[in-house]
Amino acid sequence: DTGVSQDPRHKITKRGQNVTFRCDPISEHNRLYWYRQTLGQGPEFLTYFQNEAQLEKSRLLSDRFSAERPKGSFSTLEIQRTEQGDSAMYLCASSLVVASGRKNEQFFGPGTRLTVL
Amino acid sequence: AQRVTQPEKLLSVFKGAPVELKCNYSYSGSPELFWYVQYSRQRLQLLLRHISRESIKGFTADLNKGETSFHLKKPFAQEEDSAMYYCALNSGETSGSRLTFGEGTQLTVNP
Numbered sequence: 001d002t003g004v005s006q007d008p009r010h011k012i013t014k015r016g017q018n019v020t021f022r023c024d025p026i027s028e029h030n031r032l033y034w035y036r037q038t039l040g041q042g043p044e045f046l047t048y049f050q051n052e053a054q055l056e057k058s059r060l061l062s063d064r065f066s067a068e069r070p071k072g073s074f075s076t077l078e079i080q081r082t083e084q085g086d087s088a089m090y091l092c093a094s095s096l097v098v099a100s101g102r103k104n105e106q107f108f109g110p111g112t113r114l115t116v117l
Numbered sequence: 118a119q120r121v122t123q124p125e126k127l128l129s130v131f132k133g134a135p136v137e138l139k140c141n142y143s144y145s146g147s148p149e150l151f152w153y154v155q156y157s158r159q160r161l162q163l164l165l166r167h168i169s170r171e172s173i174k175g176f177t178a179d180l181n182k183g184e185t186s187f188h189l190k191k192p193f194a195q196e197e198d199s200a201m202y203y204c205a206l207n208s209g210e211t212s213g214s215r216l217t218f219g220e221g222t223q224l225t226v227n228p
Contacts, residue, residue: 042218
């Protein structure tokens, strides 16, 4: 499968614990995005990278959230001191952004479902 | 502020009937709009984008800047069109930036 992959697919944790999710983008893609989706809502943007540089972070991303893309390939999203409100589906997407802008399609992964008890 | 509104959370039609999924947006710049679809137990995937002006699976969408709308239409719905549909706006400063999504419309096509 050459699509975007995410690991784990499901995570159940207790309030106060730290969790880390991984995203592997499509190999030649230079941009990687994180979104969060709660029940009945569309995905909400969290942050995105161009290669290893984090270009934008949403105001939704509190200090407990941190994302990295150290070598410009896979990315990790860590949530520290989880709260019940963090329960959601965390989606990763990647794209190959070119100057013309005509092919900047974001390809999504299957998501990691987080449940905080 | 950037915003995408899909007024219908649920839409149900019969097979062969026309279908229109509404999307309105609020954006101060030049909008770049998309429709994404999520079939049952599958990942979110791009259906179409306004720049390419193409028809995918019989669906079309026209950007109307005057009405700030990007409604998705299909003249004859099929059962396999049943899915969740999301309208999205590229709300960053450049193409390929963040997407702002609507809340989605669950389309059910009945036999």
